[in-house]
Amino acid sequence: MAADIRIVPCLTDNFGYLIHDRSSGATASIDAPEAAPLIAALEKEGWKLTDILVTHHHGDHVGGIAELKKKYHCRVVAPHDANAKIADADLRVEEGDVVKVGGLSARVLETPGHTLDHISYVFDDDRALFAADTLFSIGCGRVFEGTYPMMWESLLKLRALPDDYKLYCGHEYTASNVKFALTIEPDNAALQARAKQVEQQRGAGQPTIPVTLGEEKQANVFLRADVPAVAAAIGFAGESAADVFGEIRERKNNS
Ligand code: ZN
Ligand code: FE
Numbered sequence: 001m002a003a004d005i006r007i008v009p010c011l012t013d014n015f016g017y018l019i020h021d022r023s024s025g026a027t028a029s030i031d032a033p034e035a036a037p038l039i040a041a042l043e044k045e046g047w048k049l050t051d052i053l054v055t056h057h058h059g060d061h062v063g064g065i066a067e068l069k070k071k072y073h074c075r076v077v078a079p080h081d082a083n084a085k086i087a088d089a090d091l092r093v094e095e096g097d098v099v100k101v102g103g104l105s106a107r108v109l110e111t112p113g114h115t116l117d118h119i120s121y122v123f124d125d126d127r128a129l130f131a132a133d134t135l136f137s138i139g140c141g142r143v144f145e146g147t148y149p150m151m152w153e154s155l156l157k158l159r160a161l162p163d164d165y166k167l168y169c170g171h172e173y174t175a176s177n178v179k180f181a182l183t184i185e186p187d188n189a190a191l192q193a194r195a196k197q198v199e200q201q202r203g204a205g206q207p208t209i210p211v212t213l214g215e216e217k218q219a220n221v222f223l224r225a226d227v228p229a230v231a232a233a234i235g236f237a238g239e240s241a242a243d244v245f246g247e248i249r250e251r252k253n254n255s
Contacts, residue, residue: 003104003126005168007207008041010034013172014060015209017130018042018049019101019123026050026102029074030121030130031170032064039071051101054078055132056118057085061170079110081117093119106130111158113151114141120158122165129213131158132170137211138194139177140222141170142253148246152225155245159223163214174198174208180255181221184233184248190218221248 002023008016010033017030018041028051029038042049049072052065056079065076065088077099078089093099095110099121106121111134118141121130133141134151135158143151178195185191194215201208217223224230225245231237234251236244 003123003128004045005126005128005210006041006045007168007209008037009172009207010037010064011060015168015170015172015207016041016064017168018045018047019104019126019128020045020047021102021104024102026104028053028101028104028106029064029068030168031055031061031132032068033060035064035067035071038064038068048072049074051099052076053099053101053106053121053130054086054089055120055130055170056115057081058115058133061132062086062088079117079119083117085117095119109157111135111154113143113146113148113154116145118154122161127162127165128168128210129158129161129165130168134158135167135216135220135223136169136171136177137167137174137208137216138181138191138198138220138222139173139252140220140249143249148249149242151249152242152245155223159213159217161213163212163217165213166210167213167216168210172207172209175202177220180252181219183255184221184251185224185230188219188221190215191221194219 004020006018010016014033020027027047078086080092080094097108226241
């Protein structure tokens with residue numbers, strides 16, 4: 001593999017990520033929740049930050065940009081957005097654009113719902129998906145700006161990626177997501193297995209990320225709104241997948 005990926009815990013429960021291209025020395029941060037831990041991780045590795053790939057405008061994803069840009073003079077890549085909410089952007093990208101980080105390539109997928117500007121980055125050569133607050137392990141982001149059908153379409157776009165791709169998401173919410181998902185699918189064997197694994201990982205103080213998309217497709221109830229048994233479990237048999245998804249998301253909001 002050409003890329004080295006480091007997980008950098010930030011703020012209370014955000015994941016910062018560094019992806020480094022050994023051949024060129026380029027290093028990108030996926031979002032910038034907080035500058036200090038990212039700077040510490042860069043210094044520990046002896047890497048220099050060349051790019052920040054921003055997924056959406058929320059403060060816990062952009063709060064470290066100004067300081068990092070001042071220190072490293074790095075390029076800031078942000079979603080195309082008519083309101084240009086991310087002020088520090090040097091390059092604005094949209095669906096289908098490819099962002100180069102040295103010799104690495106990231107494909108941009110528009111995944112609106114959590115926010116309207118939300119994008120995800122896919123490094124196909126490295127089988128890595130950075131989905132920020134669209135897709136969490138065993139969960140998904142709250143739908144703040146978009147609609148449930150819009151968010152469901154975004155999740156379908158991510159679900160269409162190959163099973164061996166690894167998910168790197170924006171927050172360490174997995175344990176609470178597992179607890180909720182078990183209320184809907186208590187008999188899902190893949191979810192039960194993930195629950196055991198997450199308990200061990202959290203007990204050992206380890207992150208629950210990354211996880212393969214193949215595992216998520218089996219265990220993440222938010223990716224399973226079109227499974228008849230899931231619809232039936234919430235009393236929505238025969239309803240549209242978007243409506244089933246919306247009901248599950250509502251229940252999580254109220255859990
Ligand atoms: Zn967010
Ligand atoms: Fe967030």
